[in-house]
Amino acid sequence: MLEPIDRLSLQADCENCFGLCCVALPFAASVDFAIDKAAGQPCPNLKSDFRCGVHTDLRTLGFRGCTVYDCFGAGQKLSRFTFEGRDWRQSPDLAKQMVDVFPTMRLLQELLWYISDALTLQAALPIHDELLAALEETNRLTLLAPGALMYVDTAAHRAAVNALLLQASEFARDEAKRLQQAPPKHRKNIGRGADLIGANLRGADLRGANLRGAYLIAADLRDADLRSADLIGADLRDADIRGANLTGSLFLTQVQLHAAKGNSSTKLPALLSRPSHWTA
Template sequence: MTSPDASPTVPDRPDLRADCGSCFGLCCAALPFARSQDFARDKSAGTPCHNLQDDFGCGIHTRLRDEGYRGCTVFDCFGAGQKISQVTFEGVSWRERPESARAMFDVFPAMRQLHELLWYLNEVLELPRARPVHRDARRALDDIERLTRADAEELLTTDVPAIRGDVNTLLLKASDLVRAEVPGRKKNHRGADLVGARLRDANLRGAALRGALLIAADLTGADLRFADLIGADLRDARLDGADLTGSIFLTQAQLNAARGDHATKLPPGLTRPAHWAA
């Protein structure tokens, strides 16, 4: 049995990375948040955050964590914001055309989910070991790409959960193909409650961790190479010295929610968060 390919798995798709300068502050206006350790105050859906400026910039962008808005630093729209702003609504903001605000805000969650699926499908196409599902992944990607360029009415009537279900089947197959090449027995912690778990130096190479609750788990020095981390909740998880090389379906938002240090090994294309220990 050969080792899995240690090739880059993070898609090189600028359009699937948030470009706040091309967005009408949709995450700051469309989405609700509740006062908690992640947000300093309550905000209802469709109500602009009090920190949102006239140019759609954030008035406390450089101080979000200090001001109690950690949740903003870990949110990722996968480029959905600029797609809606510049394509769906052709560059005309909800402030310029207030009657469009409701539709623009309502379509944002659906577009974000579709862009997230595009991100994962692009990653599948970067995984040599997932070649048996590349054709289906390419077909699904093309279909979703076309849908994201539809008008707001069509997007609002789209059965996004059904699309997610179909894509999830592909992602599971891709995960199995990649992880099958990891020698030895692999742990299955799919959907497991591992909140606060002591997993220091754990061998989780090729493990199934999709949807696992790893909040505040101690993964210091853990071997997470080629682990499937899709949907894993890594809020406040300790990743100091952990090896995430080749891990699949890991996103920047998950890393931003976690804690790590200079010794944490990341897949190519993902960056070390500024708040991590030096």
């Protein structure tokens, strides 16, 4: 059975990618993007060497959306493994196929991140074998040829994996709650998919909270304790997490950190990095 994957390989490595996210993904002129771009159309800022020509100025030029995106390593896996180093410029006949399979590969890589995270949880040992099996199957799907990747039933696979991730989350959150002296005062207001847009949660004890899919847009989470809180799918756009403790939070991603507002006092899991746009 496949051993746990090195999660550093599940982060974007643009130096080994053919700018696939800059081609495959569509975006519309908005607060996050300065222009419209259709799926399959190369971004005008993409250079001939597949690097971004305005990378250091993305936010000031109106491309904030690019700075909060991560492909979980899908770009380099497709570029170097699936398509064996053949790029869409030199092999234009492959361009459409590359664009079509990119979302599938990204989803699978994201699932690998979450499963790998779950495998680190001591509380999830009762389902360790099931998680390893899910990791192996997900990884197997990422190794399929392009034609086969097109027909992966991503919805069914995601649903099966999510059921396991939910179990792992419940084990970990139950353990965190048992270790607490008293129930957090905000617990009654928290739940899966909760609408917490702009909520004042400053200093809140959210250990073990279920924040799966929660809308935390512009929420005040300064100095909040989010250890063992399930953050899978939580929308942290413009959430203020300065001074918050996110060590041991469940299923947190680099994408979420890039979307939030933090500082040097924000405590992060070891594998995630502090975004360059955060304040000191």
